[in-house]
Amino acid sequence: MAAFLEERSQAPDMRKINQVFCGIVAARPGERLLEIGSGSGVLSRLLAPSLQPGGSIAGVDISPEMTVEAKRLALMEGSGSGIAFLNGAAESLPYQQASFEAAIAARMLLHVSDPEAIIFEMKRVVKPGGRLVVMDWDFDTVTIDHPNRELTRRLLHWRCDHHGGNNWSGRQLWRLMKSANLQDCTIHPQMSIVHDEADGLTQSLWRAAQVAGTAGAISPSEQQAWINDLKHDLENGTFFASIVYFIVKGYVY
Ligand SMILES: C[S@@+](CC[C@H](N)C(=O)[O-])C[C@H]1O[C@@H](n2cnc3c(N)ncnc32)[C@H](O)[C@@H]1O
Numbered sequence: 185m186a187a188f189l190e191e192r193s194q195a196p197d198m199r200k201i202n203q204v205f206c207g208i209v210a211a212r213p214g215e216r217l218l219e220i221g222s223g224s225g226v227l228s229r230l231l232a233p234s235l236q237p238g239g240s241i242a243g244v245d246i247s248p249e250m251t252v253e254a255k256r257l258a259l260m261e262g263s264g265s266g267i268a269f270l271n272g273a274a275e276s277l278p279y280q281q282a283s284f285e286a287a288i289a290a291r292m293l294l295h296v297s298d299p300e301a302i303i304f305e306m307k308r309v310v311k312p313g314g315r316l317v318v319m320d321w322d323f324d325t326v327t328i329d330h331p332n333r334e335l336t337r338r339l340l341h342w343r344c345d346h347h348g349g350n351n352w353s354g355r356q357l358w359r360l361m362k363s364a365n366l367q368d369c370t371i372h373p374q375m376s377i378v379h380d381e382a383d384g385l386t387q388s389l390w391r392a393a394q395v396a397g398t399a400g401a402i403s404p405s406e407q408q409a410w411i412n413d414l415k416h417d418l419e420n421g422t423f424f425a426s427i428v429y430f431i432v433k434g435y436v437y
Pocket residue numbers: 189220221222223224225226227244245246247250272273274275289290291292295296
């Protein structure tokens with residue numbers, strides 16, 4: 185899983201979305217940041233240099249293996265100073281209240297059963313005047329220029345509703361943040377448009393066809409035909425797919 189997250193972070197569309205996210209976080213020197221569900225540490229490593237001198241980022245992840253790997257990668261990259269990874273649950277963070285200037289969660293809330301509780305916990309550990317920034321995609325915003333509409337809709341709807349967590353999380357972030365009484369909330373929709381096999385979304389679509397095929401939501405011949413049509417477009421340079429990520433920022437007062 186850590187290797188998958190690292191590889192995905194190198195895909196052109198993922199690099200772009202991560203840069204946009206970091207721009208909205210707007211980390212400043214001297215600040216203390218918290219990332220929950222930090223995974224292999226891609227975003228923590230990206231943000232860490234902006235916090236120097238004097239600042240730091242802590243990444244918390246529920247997976248002990250992921251935490252070990254995140255530590256190893258940060259050391260290997262030489263971004264070890266000002267960055268720490270801890271094994272723990274976002275539902276009960278091992279920090280006192282008002283410990284951080286900002287708390288962030290990217291591609292994380294879609295995987296939890298009680299995102300409201302996690303937003304409240306993030307809010308608890310952020311100082312008054314500090315900020316929360318959260319991001320998830322919304323898989324029901326996927327568009328693909330594919331010749332078979334009925335099959336594409338069936339496959340995408342199945343993927344959205346039955347695989348990879350709550351794929352409507354993106355559109356729900358605004359309500360979550362407003363309900364938790366975050367102030368001055370802003371929403372930053374980010375449409376990712378891809379044309380290339382190396383893009384993370386393209387890879388997600390291949391996997392969607394595979395898992396839908398394995399689950400019986402589409403037949404083996406439909407799976408193959410669907411992929412073949414997309415491969416044909418990729419070879420001809422006419423492939424088009426898109427998805428919207430929603431980033432919501434709000435302040436604690
Ligand atoms: C899809 S990964 C995203 C990693 C990273 N934020 C990124 O964007 O590259 C989601 C991560 O959230 C972690 N996670 C899931 N539920 C969690 C929880 N309740 N508390 C802390 N981490 C959690 C998983 O172990 C996983 O590493």
